[in-house]
Amino acid sequence: MSHAEWAESRRMWERARRSLSGGVSTGLRAAAKPHPLFFSGGAGATLTDVDGHVYIDYVLGWGPNILGHGNPRLVAAVTDQITRGATYGAGHRFEIEAAEALLALYPDFDRVLWSNTGTEANLAALRIARAATGRQRFVKFTGHYHGWSDTMLLGYRRFADDGGVVAETRGQAPEALAQLELVPWGDAESLRIVLENSADIAAVVLEPVLCNSGVIAPPPGFLETVRELCTAHGVVLVFDEVITGLRIARGGAVERFGVVPDLVVLAKAIAGGLTLAAIVGSAELLDLTQQGVTHAGTYNGNPLVLAAAVATMAELGEEGVYEDFERRGARLADGLRGALAAAGIVGAVNQMGPVVQFAFGVTQVSDTRDFFAADQARYDRLAVALLARGIYVMPGGRLYLSTAHTDEQIDATIAAFVDALANE
Template identity: 40%
Template sequence: MDIAPPKIEIGKSKALYEQAQKSIPGGVNSPARAFKSVGGTPLFIESAQGAYMTDVDGNEYIDYVGSWGPMIFGHADSDVVHAVQDQATSSTSFGAPTRIEIDVAELVCDLVPSIESVRMVNSGTEATMSAVRVARGFTGRDKIIKFKGNYHGHGDFFLMEAGSGPLTHGTPNSPGVTAGNAEDTLLAEYNDVENVRNLVEAHDDNVACIIVEPIAGNMGCIPPEPGFLEGLREICDEHGVVLIFDEVMTGFRVAPGGAQERYGVTPDMTCLGKIIGGGLPVGAYGGKKEIMNHVSPVGPVYQAGTLSGNPLAMRAGYAVLSKIKETQDTLYDELEAYGAALEEGLADTLDRLGLDYYQTRVGAMGCLFFTEEKVVDQATAKSTDAEMYANYFHGLLDEGVYFAPSQFEAYFFGTEHAERELETTLEAQYDVLKRIH
């Protein structure tokens, strides 16, 4: 991939990256951070405030990654900072129940349509792994259906045709995943209801659950086609299959109750993360009480975690969720307005320059693809011009705008993105696209 050298000075990031590779695999603790999809040196971040991040070389960027989604109220939100500081003075962990866990659980049950009971865990991966185990225990069945290009974390039974990192790094079937796990995971085509129906009917009532990103965010941002989520709900009802929405990314971002509220389709179980912890490591899974009552210590399905419901994460999450509940009447209209202006401004630039493109956006997340065709699934996402995106990404970095360092990731924004950030971003996009066209 031919990437022009950066105009900005990133000497300290380069030095840290070289140092990191001596003690950390690939120099990063999560593959998407390595810039493998776009080339070049990953930036090491020093600090962030509001809509801006500053790297170790002192370069400032308008941030459209937002820690991959959690920062809906911007970096270092004062309510979150004060909540974490206050909790830290009382200890960072107890390994025992706390009142704040109840407060967060009640807020989650109040906001998310499908959740009557919820269990806190430590990551989105842990949430999805646990939800599938509970679905299997509840139904007494073994097989699960996931969709090509949907990423549900790095659990063994999810790393089959997963999106994002696995797409970039060429490991849709990761070494270390056993044949037994692979056999129990059935792969479906995203946005193809009939394909799912055929899979369920072919497996003799042995499908425990269908797990889906209701808005795919790990092969770029790809919304559900009309009737897709409704079709999954219908199939699950007909065959006694548990429908799981992985809303780790979309939960509280596209509506107060997530994608299920926005599209009016209620799953049996929901997985959450990111926003629910205000930027701290956290996850959760929940759903109907009749299903969640299978979770230990009430039921026989075992799942535990020393740091589950960690008070720091719960205090941060409560600060964010309570603010969402208080401001929901205006919050999502504000985010929608910014997103629409960003989308329309970029479309105007692309049209004027005569570039082939396809844009997607749902609320405060979206993606730009360089392609002639509509992007609806993994195959159409992979057919887009990833090299053009890489040049677009690096061009924007030089202009002080930080988008996702991968074609197969979504961009995010929050309430701290306002008129100034919009104008700067649109000007930068025009200059970059004109230059690389």
């Protein structure tokens, strides 16, 4: 398959550039190689592009499609609800059913707040933490992503050599930088120093598994220490489980690691591909939204997405789902390590349940320095070679598995990696 064989995608992209900035609906897609692709549909773990090529899909909509494409239970729920209306601006049974199902997965908590995106929900969590503590500033960790807002898009890909905070994007409000303390991921002592020397920290916000920058597990005992420090200093601990929630365990990182934060932010997998986010937490914190803390949104908790959420959680509750995620994730990760070894290429592969990270040029990805040192340009070339072999992956090296992926598809993917690496 040559680049010319994506001719229809290229024509559509060029047409899109006349009406959409960059020809895409989110800026990250503009960097896709050889150019943004356009798709006509999906089925199970596969996607078909407008040129008729079928791919095994490890992008999964950048994570939300945890059930794959066209899952029958999800389709039935959404199809039934859309005939009854997309949104009411009022209460309905799915609000209750979805909240009860979610709290069953996170039994340490009392309440759910519905939102639409991870960016929105993280901002709401920070507002609640500020209201609860009477403080303003917050701590986050290098390489962690909590959405694209001015407040939280800091320390993700850009920071000063001394670890200081710098603007991440043009147009970012400079006062946002003053609200943040940036700490190296996994460095409990640096966090301790910050909390002991600042009386104005409302929250510590983190990805419990650093999925956005390397699929890096927390160092042993780190989450427990963060929990202890936040408790000792009266700071609200927020787990951003936009990626890990309902993915690395039914109850996400809280279940997997046994550390209970004060608030958990969820999105992506929670509604099987429809736009939904949530905050789960204690009644003491979340009921502040009935005590002067504004939490709003026209589309919050609409019946269409919550019907999808109920169906998604039911599907993920089937016997063996998470055991299969672990087994198939390990099968893919082991196969990719074998492909690197067979080609004699230096690289590393991380895996946590159905999330896998592939990196060139480093022997391990155990902290953000390793991740940023990886050869991303080489991976971009590999991604194009994989497209030509029927494998669709996102930039950056992260691969997602769904409930629809099969062992045979994973084995075909490993064979494609072996062939692509052998023919670099």
